[in-house]
Every structure is written in structure tokens, then in C-alpha cells.
Amino acid sequence: MSLYAFSGAIELGLVYGLMALGVYITFRVLDFPDLTVDGSLTLGAAVTAVCITKGLNPFLALVPAMAAGFLAGTVTGFLTTKLRILHLLSSILTMTALYSVNIRVMGGRPNIALLGRPTVFDPIRALDVSPYLVSNILFLALVAAVVAALVWLIRTEYGQALLATGANPKMITSLGVNTHFTVITGVGISNALVALSGGLIAQNQGTADVGMGVGTIVAGLASIVVGETIFNSRRITTIVISVVLGSVIYRLAIAAALSFRVAGHSFEASDLKLLTTVLVVASLVLPRVRKSLRARSGAAARNGRP
Amino acid sequence: MLKIRGLSKYFARGTVNEVQALRRVDLDIGTGEFVCVIGSNGAGKSTLLASISGAAPPDEGRIVLDGTDITAWPEYRRARHIGRVFQDPLSGTCASMTIEENMALALRRGKRRTLRAGVTRFERGRFRETLQRLDLGLEKRLGDPAGFLSGGQRQSLTLLMATLVRPTLLLLDEHTAALDPRTAGLVMKLTCDIVEENRLTTVMITHNMQQALAYGQRLIMMHRGEIILDFSAEEKSRLTVQDLIHHFHAANPAVPGAISDRLVLG
Numbered sequence: 001m002s003l004y005a006f007s008g009a010i011e012l013g014l015v016y017g018l019m020a021l022g023v024y025i026t027f028r029v030l031d032f033p034d035l036t037v038d039g040s041l042t043l044g045a046a047v048t049a050v051c052i053t054k055g056l057n058p059f060l061a062l063v064p065a066m067a068a069g070f071l072a073g074t075v076t077g078f079l080t081t082k083l084r085i086l087h088l089l090s091s092i093l094t095m096t097a098l099y100s101v102n103i104r105v106m107g108g109r110p111n112i113a114l115l116g117r118p119t120v121f122d123p124i125r126a127l128d129v130s131p132y133l134v135s136n137i138l139f140l141a142l143v144a145a146v147v148a149a150l151v152w153l154i155r156t157e158y159g160q161a162l163l164a165t166g167a168n169p170k171m172i173t174s175l176g177v178n179t180h181f182t183v184i185t186g187v188g189i190s191n192a193l194v195a196l197s198g199g200l201i202a203q204n205q206g207t208a209d210v211g212m213g214v215g216t217i218v219a220g221l222a223s224i225v226v227g228e229t230i231f232n233s234r235r236i237t238t239i240v241i242s243v244v245l246g247s248v249i250y251r252l253a254i255a256a257a258l259s260f261r262v263a264g265h266s267f268e269a270s271d272l273k274l275l276t277t278v279l280v281v282a283s284l285v286l287p288r289v290r291k292s293l294r295a296r297s298g299a300a301a302r303n304g305r306p
Numbered sequence: 307m308l309k310i311r312g313l314s315k316y317f318a319r320g321t322v323n324e325v326q327a328l329r330r331v332d333l334d335i336g337t338g339e340f341v342c343v344i345g346s347n348g349a350g351k352s353t354l355l356a357s358i359s360g361a362a363p364p365d366e367g368r369i370v371l372d373g374t375d376i377t378a379w380p381e382y383r384r385a386r387h388i389g390r391v392f393q394d395p396l397s398g399t400c401a402s403m404t405i406e407e408n409m410a411l412a413l414r415r416g417k418r419r420t421l422r423a424g425v426t427r428f429e430r431g432r433f434r435e436t437l438q439r440l441d442l443g444l445e446k447r448l449g450d451p452a453g454f455l456s457g458g459q460r461q462s463l464t465l466l467m468a469t470l471v472r473p474t475l476l477l478l479d480e481h482t483a484a485l486d487p488r489t490a491g492l493v494m495k496l497t498c499d500i501v502e503e504n505r506l507t508t509v510m511i512t513h514n515m516q517q518a519l520a521y522g523q524r525l526i527m528m529h530r531g532e533i534i535l536d537f538s539a540e541e542k543s544r545l546t547v548q549d550l551i552h553h554f555h556a557a558n559p560a561v562p563g564a565i566s567d568r569l570v571l572g
Contacts, residue, residue, distance in 0.1 A: 153421075157414060160403075160424035164411055167400040170392075174359070175467075176385035176416040234451070 001259050007132040009255035013248030014139035015200050016219060018146055020227075020247040021240065022193030023220030028239075029154070030186045031166035032080075035091040035217050037194045039098025040072045042213035044195025045202035046105040049112040052203070058120045062199045068105075069195025070188040072098060077184030102210050111209040119203040135204055142200070143244055146193065151237050153189075162186050194220075215273045222276050223247035225283040253279075307507050308335040308358070308475060313367035315353050315531075327353040328364065329531040340501055340508045342518040344550075345528035351511045354528070355477050358509070360384040372474055386416025389473030389506075391464050391481040398464030401453030405444060405463065408452050409433045412467030436466055440496070458489035462496055469500050476501065478510040482517070494521065515547045527554065 001009075019041060026034035044065040051061035072094060079090035106112050124134050153159045164172035165182040173179055194216070202208040227246025233239055257267050257275060267275070315328040327350045335341055343351050356362035358369060360381030369377045376384055392398050399408045410425040410433075430448060437445040440462050444455075452460060461481060468476060478497065482490035498521060501508050512518050518525055525542045527535035527550070535553055537545060 155424050156421045157410075157419040157424050158421055160407060160411055161419040163403060163407075164400050167402050168397070170397055171400060172411065173361075173382050174385055174388075174390045174392075174398075175411050175414070176382050177419060178380070178382045182419075 001255055003132065005255045005259065006252070007136065009251040010248055011135045011139060011204070013251035014136065014143050014244070015197055015204060016251065017139075017143050017197075017223065017244035017247035018200070019194045019197035019216060020220045020223035020243050021146060021150055022190040022197070023217065024224055024240070024243045025150075025162075025190040025193070026187055027221065027224060029162050029166050030183060030190075032087050032183065032187060033091070033217075034073075034076060034187055034190060035088065036072055036076045036094045036098070036187070036191055037216045037220060038213045039095040039102065040069045040191040040194045040213070041198035041201070041216045042102045042208070042210060043072055043098055043105065044069050044198030045208035045212060046102045046112070046198075046210075047195070048199030049114055049202050049208035050105060050107070052114060052117050052119075053112060058118050058122075058203060062120075062196055065195045065199035066192040069198075070192040072195070073188035073191030074184050076191075077180075077187040081180035081183050099210065106208065106210070110211075111207055114203060114206045114208070120200070121203070139200070146196075147240050147244060151240050154236050154240075158182075215276065218273065218276050218280055219247075219250070222250050222280050222283075225280060226250050226253075229283055229286075250276075250279075307337040307339070307372060308333070308509075309368075309370040310334070310358075311368045311370075313354070313357055313364050313369065315350075315357055315362065315364045319365070327531055328357065328367075330367070331531070331533060333526075333533060335507060335509065337507055338505045339524060340506075340522035341510070341524045341526060342522040343509060343511045343526045343528060344513070344515060344518045348530075349528040350531040351528050352479060353531075355479050355509065355511060358475070359388055359390055359477055387474040389415070389468035389471075389476045391461065391468050391476075391478050393480040393483050395457040395460040395464070395484055398467065399452040399455075399460050402451055404449050404451055405437075405455075406430055406433050406448040408463065409436075409467055409470065412470045415471050415473075436470070437463075440466070456489075458485050458493060461485060461489075461493050465493065465496060465500065469504060469506065472504055473506065476506045476508040478508065480511050480513060483513055497521075515550050519545055519547065519550070529554075 019037065023034070023037055026032045047065040047068045048058075048061045051064055052058055076091045076094040079085045079093060080087045085093070103110060121134050121138060124137050125131075129137065154163065161172060161177045162182050164175075165177065165179045165186070169179050198213070201212070223246040224243055225246070226249050227242035227244075228239075230249065231238060231242035231245065233242065254272055254275070257272075258269065260266060310331060310333040313328050313331040313333075314326065317325045317327055331350075331354065343354070345351050353362060357364045360376075360379060360383075364377070367377070368375060371384075371387055376387075400411070403411075406425050406429075410429055413429060433448060434445040437448075442459055442462065444459065444463065447454075452463065455463065465481070481497070482493050485493060494517065497510075500506070508522070510522060519542065523539040523542070525535075525537040525545070526533055
């Protein structure tokens with residue numbers, strides 16, 4: 001792997017790490033498989049791109065992007081709580097609707113180019129650092145800030161109620177928490193982070209595209225399960241950091257797979273979604289297989305003894 | 307204190323499977339009263355409790371708690387005034403959260419969840435003191451997930467949590483039924499201590515007639531969605547399990563098999 005590919009993988013790992021943190025809030029904290037993210041990543045990118053082309057400061061452009069993501073999340077939350085639509089289906093409905101919304105946001109076009117426009121990277125580029133590091137420096141700072149904010153949030157009364165909503169809704173309702181509120185706001189916060197990630201990705205790659213969000217949920221899940229498998233911990237700080245590290249490791253693995261070449265055959269970039277799906281399925285199933293293997297070998301050991 | 311008027315509840319209403327779980331139930335419970343509710347399966351005991359807690363809103367009737375009509379209140383809003391312990395020991399706590407986190411959630415029952423710290427150092431000290439009374443060593447395990455505890459330990463913890471903020475009304479839904487007899491005895495003793503200490507108005511469902519006779523000041527028997535017997539403390543003190551069975555048959559001549567073994571043997 002070249003230095004360029006390596007630094008690029010870290011860059012993607014960090015920026016998609018923000019998305020993975022959002023997915024962590026729904027998937028692990030709220031126990032809510034949320035496919036809205038496939039649409040809200042694009043939504044964040046589209047809103048950011050439109051704001052920048054309208055002359056808004058690229059940092060400030062991330063604020064309406066996050067607000068739009070939050071709103072998209074609350075729609076999913078509303079569908080599942082107030083209208084009692086199955087959570088997975090609610091998120092699919094919002095995701096589908098967002099495809100149309102995103103094209104509307106971009107003024108009827110499927111993409112917006114940001115080449116030559118100001119970006120959040122300009123101030124760092126002005127510091128005259130290596131071009132490999134520009135995005136990484138900014139993303140690292142942002143990821144650190146978001147990790148700190150998320151750990152703080154989960155430790156608040158509200159955050160604890162979020163955790164309990166995912167773990168035992170019956171119990172937390174009996175303790176006076178309106179789970180409709182925690183689900184709606186929780187999914188909102190999650191999608192705000194995903195949209196922030198989308199806005200930064202658009203600025204980094206210089207374009208917002210209506211198809212860029214496809215497979216976001218699977219990449220997010222991959223990051224979470226890779227992080228959990230490697231840094232098995234119950235401490236909330238470690239868990240949150242491991243989600244970001246999982247995202248970085250996942251992107252490095254992809255870069256490695258792309259540079260892998262056997263007898264003239266190699267992976268294409270378009271194969272990645274398939275590879276990722278296999279990876280996620282494997283990491284979701286492996287713990288169970290390991291457990292049953294252990295149980296079997298334990299039984300064999302016991303039977304072996306007279 | 308608790309005033310229930312004409313409470314009815316249907317399941318699958320309007321279908322061929324329609325069941326009326328509560329039939330115009332009237333019930334008055336005085337402040338500080340400890341009421342045991344018995345009855346066979348499907349008698350409507352749990353539905354009555356669920357109607358009071360808001361988990362299953364009634365179709366007809368009114369529920370007035372402490373002078374306030376709470377019939378239309380959602381479950382989470384009623385929680386401000388009602389403490390609950392469930393039959394399943396896994397229901398009352400979050401397995402993945404620590405003992406202190408669970409207690410902190412309970413300490414905020416009925417309060418707004420703000421962006422202040424979820425558990426404070428001051429509270430930790432208070433939890434340690436509260437847990438000491440259980441004599442289970444839990445005060446040294448504040449940081450352990452509740453999932454590490456046994457069923458009896460979790461049920462004891464749930465009981466403490468339900469009463470951490472003094473509830474106007476305490477609802478116990480067969481909270482010892484899933485425990486072994488010895489543990490059930492311990493949890494029942496803890497229940498009595500806490501109820502007496504705080505003079506809590508309590509409604510306890512039980513399947514166990516002996517338990518129903520041994521605890522509380524009043525005994526209610528339900529059958530097919532109605533309250534068929536209501537004994538005061540004085541009447542109750544003279545009752546035996548045999549009397550109860552006799553009363554039950556007298557009220558239901560048509561259903562000789564209505565008393566299950568479980569009702570008698572617990």
C-alpha cells in the first residue's frame with residue numbers, strides 16, 4: 001500500500017468514523033437498526049454543498065446540514081413511535097423519501113461539484129503542512145471533539161435514559177421516561193452526526209452526489225463490530241473510541257484488499273460493498289459460532305473423562 | 307387514596323376472540339393500606355394493575371389517585387406517583403447498566419432527564435447506604451452490571467429502586483413468583499419492611515394463598531374480571547387457606563375446577 005493510499009484510508013476512516021458514531025447511537029444505544037443514515041449522509045452532503053455554493057462559510061454550512069440530518073432522524077422516530085411502524089421499516093421509508101428530497105435540495109440535479117469553492121480545509125492548507133495531512137488534522141480534531149461530546153452526553157441523565165430505552169423500555173417507562181421522546185431525539189442526534197460526516201465528505205471529495213450514501217449503514221455496522229471485536233470493553237469511553245478506530249481499521253482493510261493482487265486478479269472498488277457485507281455477516285455470526293464450538297469442546301472434554 | 311370506578315377492559319374487542327378482562331370494577335384503597343389480590347389465571351389481577359399503572363389503559367371507567375383523575379395520563383407520567391416491581395426479575399433493571407446507573411435512573415423517577423450528570427458522587431454514597439440494608443454485599447458492587455446479579459438480588463434491587471423516591475402507590479405484580487421459596491421469603495420480608503417503614507399504600511398480586519393471608523391488611527379475590535371477595539384485616543386474620551377455597555367455590559358454583567393447584571400450593 002502506498003503512503004497516499006494509507007493516508008487516504010486513515011482520512012476516510014476518521015470522517016466515516018463520525019457516521020459510525022451516529023450509527024452506534026441507534027444500533028447499540030437505542031437498539032434501533034436505522035437505515036435512515038443511507039439517506040441522511042447524502043442529505044448532509046447536499047445541504048452543505050448548496051450552502052457553500054450560495055456563499056456560506058464552509059464551517060457554518062455544516063450547521064444546517066446537521067439540522068437537516070436531525071430532522072430526518074426525527075421523521076423516522078416519529079414514524080416508529082407515534083405511527084407505530086416497525087423501526088426498520090420506518091427508517092427504510094425515510095431513506096427512500098430522502099432520495100427525492102436530496103435531489104430537490106440540490107436543485108433538481110443528482111450532484112453538485114465543489115471544485116474551486118472554499119472548504120473547511122483551507123485554514124489548515126494555509127499552514128503549509130504536507131498535503132497528506134491536511135484532511136487528517138482537521139478530521140482528527142473533529143472526531144476528538146465529537147467523541148468527547150458523545151461520552152459526555154451518554155453520561156448525562158438524558159444519555160442514561162437513552163441507554164435504558166434501548167436496553168429495557170418497560171423498565172424506563174415505569175421510571176417516568178417518555179420513550180417516544182428519547183427514541184425521536186436519539187435517532188435525530190444520530191442522523192445529525194451522519195449528516196455532519198456527509199457534509200465533510202462532500203467537501204473532502206469536492207462533490208455531493210445523490211448516490212454517495214448507498215451502503216452507509218453497512219459500513220457503519222462494520223466499523224462498530226470491528227471495533228467491538230478488537231477492543232472488547234464495557235467502559236463507555238473505550239467503546240466510543242473503539243467505534244472510530246473500528247472505522248479506521250475497516251478503511252485500511254479495504255485499502256489493503258484493493259492493493260491485493262493474485263495471478264492478475266484483483267478487487268475492484270465496486271466489489272467493496274459485497275466484501276463489507278461478508279465482513280459484517282462474519283463478525284455478527286462468529287461470536288455465536290465460537291460460543292457453540294466452545295460449548296461442544298467443553299462437552300467433549302467432560303465426556304472424555306470417566 | 308386510590309379510587310377506581312366502573313373500570314372495564316377488553317382485549318381483541320369486536321372480534322370473535324373478544325375477552326373482557328375487567329368488568330366494571332369498583333375499588334377504594336385507603337392511604338397506607340396494604341392490599342393483596344388473589345385469583346386464578348385470567349381473573350384480571352394483572353390487567354387491574356396494568357390499568358392502574360397505565361401499561362394497559364382501560365376502555366371504560368375512572369382511576370383517581372390522591373384526588374387526581376389519572377385515567378387519561380400516559381404510563382410514563384403516572385410513574386411519578388407509582389412505584390412498580392414486575393414478576394420477571396429481568397424486567398425491573400437494565401442488565402447492561404451498572405447497579406449505580408440503575409439506581410440513579412430510579413432516583414430520577416418522574417423527574418425531567420436533563421443534561422446534568424447521570425450519577426453523582428453524592429448519590430453513590432447514598433446508594434451504598436441503601437444497599438447495605440439488603441445484606442447481599444451489593445454496596446461493594448456498585449460498578450457491576452445488574453445482569454451479573456441473581457434473580458433474587460435483581461428483584462431486591464428493583465424493590466429498592468421502586469421505593470428510592472417514595473411512591474404514592476406501590477404496585478407489586480407477583481414479584482416473588484419467579485424466585486425459589488427461600489429467596490421469595492427474603493424478598494417478601496424486605497417488601498414488608500420497606501412498606502411498613504415508609505407506610506406505603508401497596509397493592510400486591512400473588513398466586514399464593516398462604517402469602518396472601520400472611521401479608522397485608524386486606525385481601526381481595528378476583529374472578530373473571532370481577533372482585534368477588536373483599537376481606538378486611540380483621541376478617542382476614544381469622545381466614546385459613548381452606549376457608550379461601552371454600553369461599554371461592556361458594557362464589558363460583560359453576561366452576562369447580564377454577565382453583566388451580568398453583569393457587570393452593572403457590
